[in-house]
Amino acid sequence: MTSHLEKVLFDKFGYSAFRPGQKEIIQSVLNKEDVLAILPTGMGKSLCYQMPGYLLPYSVIIISPLLSLMQDQVDQLKKMGEKRVVAMNSFLTPPEKNALLQKLDTYKFIFLSPEMVMQEQVKAKLQTMPISLVVADEAHCISQWGFDFRPDYLRLSDWLSFKGRPPVLALTATATPKVINDITTQLNLKTPSIHIQSLDRPNIRYEALEVDSQEDKFELIAAQINQFSGPGIIYTQSRKKADEYALKLSTMGIRIASYHAGMEHVDRMFIQQQFLNGEVEWVCATNAFGMGVHKDDVRQIIHDHFPSSVANYAQEVGRAGRDGLDSLATLFFTRDDEDHSIFVATNDFPDESHVKVYKEFLQNGQHPGQLVEMGLLSETHVRILTYWLPRKSAEETINILHQLKRQKIEQIYLVKEILTNTSCIRQQIIEVFGQKLNERPDNCCSKCGLIKEEVVNQSKKHENQRIIQTWEKRISALFQRND
Amino acid sequence: MLFQQIILHIVDQMNEERSISAPFHLIRGKRSGQTIQDVKIYRLTNYFSLFPKLTKTAYDNHVQQMIQSKWLVIDEKGIPKLTSSGKVKLLNMPQLKLNGWLYRGNERIFFQRLSLVTQTLSHVHAKKLSFTPIQKDEKLQLWVRQFLQNFSYKSEEFINQYHQELLSVCQSDKLSKFHLIILSHRLTGYGVSGVTWQQLSHELQEDEIDLQILLQESLHILLDEISIRPTLSILSSMTEGIKSSTPLTDSAKKTSDLFEKGYTFEQISSIRQLKESTIEDHFVEMAMNGTLFSVELFFPNEDVASLLHDIKKFKTKKLRTLKELFPNHTYFQLRLLLAIGGDSN
Numbered sequence: 001m002t003s004h005l006e007k008v009l010f011d012k013f014g015y016s017a018f019r020p021g022q023k024e025i026i027q028s029v030l031n032k033e034d035v036l037a038i039l040p041t042g043m044g045k046s047l048c049y050q051m052p053g054y055l056l057p058y059s060v061i062i063i064s065p066l067l068s069l070m071q072d073q074v075d076q077l078k079k080m081g082e083k084r085v086v087a088m089n090s091f092l093t094p095p096e097k098n099a100l101l102q103k104l105d106t107y108k109f110i111f112l113s114p115e116m117v118m119q120e121q122v123k124a125k126l127q128t129m130p131i132s133l134v135v136a137d138e139a140h141c142i143s144q145w146g147f148d149f150r151p152d153y154l155r156l157s158d159w160l161s162f163k164g165r166p167p168v169l170a171l172t173a174t175a176t177p178k179v180i181n182d183i184t185t186q187l188n189l190k191t192p193s194i195h196i197q198s199l200d201r202p203n204i205r206y207e208a209l210e211v212d213s214q215e216d217k218f219e220l221i222a223a224q225i226n227q228f229s230g231p232g233i234i235y236t237q238s239r240k241k242a243d244e245y246a247l248k249l250s251t252m253g254i255r256i257a258s259y260h261a262g263m264e265h266v267d268r269m270f271i272q273q274q275f276l277n278g279e280v281e282w283v284c285a286t287n288a289f290g291m292g293v294h295k296d297d298v299r300q301i302i303h304d305h306f307p308s309s310v311a312n313y314a315q316e317v318g319r320a321g322r323d324g325l326d327s328l329a330t331l332f333f334t335r336d337d338e339d340h341s342i343f344v345a346t347n348d349f350p351d352e353s354h355v356k357v358y359k360e361f362l363q364n365g366q367h368p369g370q371l372v373e374m375g376l377l378s379e380t381h382v383r384i385l386t387y388w389l390p391r392k393s394a395e396e397t398i399n400i401l402h403q404l405k406r407q408k409i410e411q412i413y414l415v416k417e418i419l420t421n422t423s424c425i426r427q428q429i430i431e432v433f434g435q436k437l438n439e440r441p442d443n444c445c446s447k448c449g450l451i452k453e454e455v456v457n458q459s460k461k462h463e464n465q466r467i468i469q470t471w472e473k474r475i476s477a478l479f480q481r482n483d
Numbered sequence: 484m485l486f487q488q489i490i491l492h493i494v495d496q497m498n499e500e501r502s503i504s505a506p507f508h509l510i511r512g513k514r515s516g517q518t519i520q521d522v523k524i525y526r527l528t529n530y531f532s533l534f535p536k537l538t539k540t541a542y543d544n545h546v547q548q549m550i551q552s553k554w555l556v557i558d559e560k561g562i563p564k565l566t567s568s569g570k571v572k573l574l575n576m577p578q579l580k581l582n583g584w585l586y587r588g589n590e591r592i593f594f595q596r597l598s599l600v601t602q603t604l605s606h607v608h609a610k611k612l613s614f615t616p617i618q619k620d621e622k623l624q625l626w627v628r629q630f631l632q633n634f635s636y637k638s639e640e641f642i643n644q645y646h647q648e649l650l651s652v653c654q655s656d657k658l659s660k661f662h663l664i665i666l667s668h669r670l671t672g673y674g675v676s677g678v679t680w681q682q683l684s685h686e687l688q689e690d691e692i693d694l695q696i697l698l699q700e701s702l703h704i705l706l707d708e709i710s711i712r713p714t715l716s717i718l719s720s721m722t723e724g725i726k727s728s729t730p731l732t733d734s735a736k737k738t739s740d741l742f743e744k745g746y747t748f749e750q751i752s753s754i755r756q757l758k759e760s761t762i763e764d765h766f767v768e769m770a771m772n773g774t775l776f777s778v779e780l781f782f783p784n785e786d787v788a789s790l791l792h793d794i795k796k797f798k799t800k801k802l803r804t805l806k807e808l809f810p811n812h813t814y815f816q817l818r819l820l821l822a823i824g825g826d827s828n
Contacts, residue, residue: 075615079613079614079615081612081613243681247685250685257679257681258681263679266598266617266669266677267677269617269671270677270678271679273676273677277674467678467682468664468668468678468683468686469668470664471653471660471663471664471666471667472650474667474668474675475646475650475653475670477674477675478601478605478646478670478672478673479604479608479642479646479672480608480609480673480674
């Protein structure tokens with residue numbers, strides 16, 4: 001059995017060894033147990049259902065809360081040559097959906113959003129077709145104690161209550177007792193086998209540095225990049241800033257490109273290719289960068305702001321050091337940066353006045369989409385209100401919105417607190433996710449003591465590579481006729 | 484910059500008879516009676532559908548810049564006009580080999596095919612079959628998959644032939660080095676990353692939008708070239724459905740088909756459940772494109788030729804002015820006359 005799993009791992013996935021916890025999780029799944037698995041983000045949780053998918057006879061249903069996450073998983077499987085993979089989301093037209101439902105059982109991996117699962121047609125199909133495993137990805141979203149509560153996820157509760165349902169695998173990177181309890185009860189897990197990995201990433205070293213002004217901040221970022229080697233990612237808060245930083249740093253001779261959602265899809269793919277191929281050493285990006293970028297040797301993550309939550313911070317720095325080697329995460333901040341982060345996180349959030357406008361509009365029998373066209377509400381406003389208002393009264397909605405807004409602000413204060421007080425950054429981060437730190441690595445963080453030279457390499461001066469070649473050379477390179 | 488020169492050119496051709504939004508609709512390739520008529524009567528077929536996704540904000544910014552540069556003035560009725568320095572700017576404009584009316588934005592689909600086929604064959608050639616497709620549109624991916632399956636696309640001969648056809652078409656003397664640099668750096672393959680518009684703009688010291696216009700131009704040149712060189716057999720089968728087979732818009736084509744089957748104007752309007760004014764647009768479009776139908780039908784007991792002659796004397800294409808001069812004719816009749824008159828002067 002043991003050697004068999006390792007053989008599949010190598011033959012199918014090309015890895016010679018499991019990452020910590022993977023094998024035990026996979027064995028529990030193959031034993032048809034309900035499983036709750038807690039793994040740090042980006043440390044190979046998709047393998048925990050991909051591999052059973054190949055070893056079990058029927059389809060695997062994966063419920064995923066985020067469209068982009070779903071698409072990334074689908075792309076990964078397709079890249080491995082898997083053709084029996086499909087994502088069903090609200091973008092499908094009714095005929096496309098019907099055609100897909102007809103042959104749904106011919107797919108091995110079926111990705112669904114929570115609201116899809118609850119549609120009658122889909123539900124009916126799922127009840128009649130054979131299913132080997134149901135996966136709840138980002139399962140903490142089902143808990144209102146989680147930092148990312150998705151009310152839609154609660155609907156899974158009804159669906160998973162029927163007799164003789166397939167085994168469930170819940171995956172998350174949160175380990176607080178309240179969240180674990182919610183996941184277990186809401187997903188109706190039966191005496192689940194629970195696998196908990198340490199959520200700490202010991203090879204990532206944390207640093208938080210206060211600076212006096214935005215100008216100083218840029219100077220220090222530039223100095224750090226000049227001194228220490230990449231590959232690395234600089235996270236900023238706006239498209240404009242990403243472009244500005246990248247432009248300034250490239251004139252200083254750094255191989256860097258910007259990346260944000262304002263660029264066309266193909267251009268974003270080009271930057272990913274250049275980063276993977278080592279043609280750019282640095283990417284200066286908004287938080288749009290990361291999903292779908294599978295690069296194991298990222299050595300540095302730099303932030304010029306406080307991210308909107310500890311989870312987001314952990315996810316962004318977690319893109320460093322996937323190969324297990326030492327990496328550095330540095331965050332530069334000024335005294336009033338938190339105000340700006342709060343503004344960014346809440347400025348597009350609806351309040352009482354928006355609820356009133358929306359309500360009146362509906363009572364007049366008009367379509368909420370028009371509110372956006374008329375410039376009265378933003379798309380985000382409408383999206384959030386369209387979710388809550390049919391479910392709650394106007395008054396309750398206003399209360400909920402107040403609460404959510406306060407939570408957003410508190411999250412930013414928490415990020416700031418963790419990075420700016422005198423306690424260990426590492427320890428505080430994993431406490432947020434419900435664990436205690438057992439062992440502290442050398443050079444743990446800027447508060448425990450950190451000598452950067454021992455963590456990251458000195459940067460090497462690169463020959464200035466020409467981006468532009470002759471067209472003949474490029475076409476030849478595509479078909480490898482250069483040598 | 485090239486893009487602004489194109490706007491200047493359109494404004495100049497429109498002869499102070501159209502508002503500043505008319506060039507915008509034309510560049511976006513709007514399928515409306517008015518825009519399609521503008522394309523023909525002002526001889527602006529080349530720019531039709533140059534940027535189907537151009538935003539109003541981006542367009543307005545360019546217009547504002549041109550006003551500030553004093554190339555353009557807009558009067559209180561929103562009618563733009565070139566200044567003398569705007570006219571000088573226009574004189575410096577290079578001749579573009581664009582053919583927007585023929586390709587109508589479909590050249591983009593051709594480029595997507597070209598880029599995905601190239602990426603696929605480059606990986607097949609390197610024996611690396613796992614890659615993320617550069618084009619994410621699933622319909623396009625399906626097209627490329629089915630297209631390649633018609634050939635033994637994994638064979639060296641096929642890949643070699645594709646490579647040779649690509650080299651051969653790029654050697655066309657209608658393409659400049661600049662065209663080819665842009666085109667080749669927007670392609671990607673195994674070990675060869677693409678280059679973004681921002682990077683190209685920075686390296687070549689040209690505006691992004693101008694580089695995009697030049698890519699568009701190179702695609703039109705490539706497509707023309709492929710259509711006259713039957714030896715480029717792989718490339719030519721990649722142009723399937725790219726060139727529009729009828730000069731008419733889809734809706735006008737339906738009206739035209741019904742008309743050819745013998746239905747009258749009124750019958751077509753009721754069969755298609757469209758307003759008469761829409762059907763009128765279609766007939767104007769048909770007249771403009773010389774589709775088989777005689778405008779005399781709408782001028783019982785009148786001499787169309789002499790009417791045309793009278794109209795031309797006034798040298799205006801502005802309907803309201805014409806209506807004042809010919810109060811006994813309908814707007815529809817006058818538009819028909821403009822449509823057939825536009826081509827013959």
